Amino acid sequence: MFVVSAVAIAVACGSGVVHTGGGGGGGGGSGDGASDSDAGTGTDAGTGTDAGTGSDAGTDAGSGHDAGTGGTDAGTDGGQDGGTSGDAGTLQTIQFPTGNSDWQFFGPQHGGPQDVYDAAFDEGGNLWVAGGTEGLFLLRADAGGALSGRFEKFGIAEGLHPYGWLNGEVARYMGVPDGSPSDKNPSLTATPVISVAGGPSGTVFVGYQGKPTCEYAWNWQCAIAPCTKRNPSTGKCTEWGPCQQATPVSTWGDPAEYKSGDADRVTLTSGGISVVHYDIFSGPGIVPNEIGGREKVCSVHRIVWDKAKNAVWFGGNHGFAVGVADGPNKPTCNGELNCSTVWEHSHPAISACMVDYDLSTSYCPNEQAAWLTDAYFGVAIDPSNHDMWMGGTNRSTKFHSGGGDYWAAQADTEGTPGPCTTVTGTCDRWDLWPDNMPEWDAQHGVIWVSPLMRSTPGARTPDYALDDAVSGIAALSDGTAWFGSFAHGLIRVNSAGSRLGDATSRLMTKNVSAVALDPRDGSVWAGMAWGGGITRLGSSTVNYSSDARQDSSVTLGDKLGWLPVANIQSAGSGTSRRMVAAFRPVKDVSGNFILPGYTGAVAIYKGN
Secondary structure: OOOOOOOOOOOOOOOOOEEEOOOOOOOOOOOOOOOOOOOOOOOOOOOOOOOOOOOOOOOOOOOOOHHHHOOOOOOOOOEOOEOOOOOOOOOEOOOOOOOOOOEEEEOHHHOOOOOOOEEEEOOOOOEEEEOEOOOEEEEOEOOOOOEOOOOEEEOHHHOOOOEOEEOHHHHHHHOOOOOEEOOOOOOOOOOOEEEEEEOOOOEEEEEEOOOOOHHHOOOOOEEEOOEEEEOOOOOOEEEEOOOOEEOOHHHOOOHHHHOEOOEEEEEEEOOEEEEEEEOOOEOOOOEOOEOOOEOOOOOEEEEEEEOOOOEEEEEEOOOEEEEEOOOOOOOOOOOOOOOOOEEEEEOOOEEEEOOOOOOOOOOOOHHHEEEEOOOOOEEEEOOOOOOEEEEOOOOEEEEOOOOOOHHHHHHHHOOOOOOOOOOOHHHHOEOOOOOOOOOEEOOOEEOOEOOHHHOOOOOOOOOOOOOOOEEEEEEOOOOOEEEEEOOOEEEEEOOOOOEEEEOHHHOOOOOEEEEEEOOOOOOEEEEEOOOOOEEEEOOOEEEEEOOOOOOOOEEOOOOHHHOOEEEEEEEOOHHHOEEEEEEOOOEOOOOOEOOOOEOOEEEEEOOO
C-alpha cells in the first residue's frame, strides 16, 4: 500500500507550538479556546446541526472550547453499551411516508437506534448504521439484496473496541503486560459510534468519538535536554539536543482518556462479529519534537475505504490518518513504524494567532502563536489517481498519496507558507472560502492568522464566519471535486484548489452537512445541516424535503424532511445504485433532544 521506511515523520505537531483543534468531537470551530465556530459553521461532532446553535460537541456557538466537552452528546442517550436510549420516552418515532417505491425508510420501529450518525452499505448489500451511544446496527441483506427489515445491534459486550492498548513505560508503570486494554471500563456512553464505511461483504469500518479531552490528555514532556545553542545577547537557550530524561510516567495523563475512540474493522462471523482495532497514534521516537509519542486524533468523523489500495482513511478531530484495510490487531506494537498498521497524522494546518493584533503596526506575540487545525469531515478518493481529497474546518488539501508514499504527501500538505511555485507548500493548503488575510504575502512574509482575520469583514469581535467548515466531498472522475460546507454552500474545485463552479444558489440552504456522488448518473446529493432535506443536482434540481416546503419536488414527509442530514453515502453502480441518508434528531447545545422531538432515521433511495 504505502512506502514505509525508518525515516521519522517529517512534520511534527509539537516543538513548543500549541496545536489547536476540536477536542474529543472536533466540533464546529477551531477549538482554540477563542475561535470555535458560531452557529454558521458548527459541526455537532457529527452533523453540524444543533438547530442553529452550532456545536453539539462543545460549548455554545461562538464560545470556543471545543476541547472542553469534546462532542459527547452521549450521557443523556443511554447507559453502558447504549442499551435503550434514555430519551426514548420523550422522542416520537417518525411515521414514514408510504406509496413511493423509490424510497425505503428505517427507524426505531425496525429495531434501529434513536439517533443516527451515519449509514453505509458493504459490498454484500448489508446496511450498517452508526447509532451513537446505542452502538452499531445492522440490517442483513439476503441473496437477492433485500434487507431483512429488522436491525441487529452490537456493543461493547459483542466486541466493539473504542480504546487502544497499554505498552512500554506506561504499561510497566501501571503494572500490566504490554497489550493490556487502556480502559478497564469502556462504554459507548463515553465513546459513541459516530461513523461507518462499508467494506467487503460482511465487513464495516467503524469510527468512534473520543472522550472529552482526548486530544490534549497525552502530556509526555522532556525534563532534561542538553542546550546546543544560546542567544549570545541574553545567554538563554534557543535550541536543545535529544531528550535525556522525560517527566515521570505518572504525569503523562490518563490512557483511558488519550487512547479513547479511534476506529474498528468489524466483520460478521458465524457466531457474531470479529473486531480489529485501529489505534491511531505514533509511538516513541517517531515524530520529531514529540519523541515520547503522539496522541492527537481520537474522534473519527468520516471513513472511506479504498479497495484498490487496501487502505482505509480516517477524517478526525485534529487531522487525518490511514490504515491497512485488512491489517491484523497489533496490541503490542506501540506505534512503531515496523509493525503499525496506521500512518498518522497529517493536516493542512495554518499559522495562527490566538489573539487579535494590528498587522500594520505589530505582530503576533510569540506566546500566542499556534498551529490551527480542526475537524476533517471531508474525505474522498480521487478515482483518477487515488490521491485523497481532504477538507477541514480551517483548510483543505489534495493529499498526493496515490503513488503510495504517505510521508511525501504529508510534506506537500504541510509545507512552509510562502510564494508557491511547485506542488508543495501552500499550493496544497487551500482556503476555499478565503479569510480576510492570506497566510503569506511579499510585504509581511508569514502572516499569523488572527481571530478577526477569520471573521466577517468589519466585525468588532470574532465570529469565525470565514472558517471553511467543510462538511463533505464528492470526487469526480475528471480530477475535480464538489466541496460542501456547514456554513457556505457547495463549490467545485480542481486539483490545484481553484474554484470552478458554485452551486450554492441551487440549494435549499447554504448550510450543507453531507455531500455524495450518485454512481449511476453523476448527480450530486447535498444534505442540509439544519433541516430541509436533500438537494439532488444534475441536469435539473430535485429537492427531497418536507410536505410543508412548497418548492419540494419529492417529499420525505412532514417530519423526516425537517431533520438534519448527518451523512449521505452511495452504494452500487449502474442500475444497482442506492443512496443512503442518515437523519439525526434535533438537539440543543447540551445534547438534549428538543422539538420537533422525533427520532433519527435512515432513508434509502433506489429510484431513477
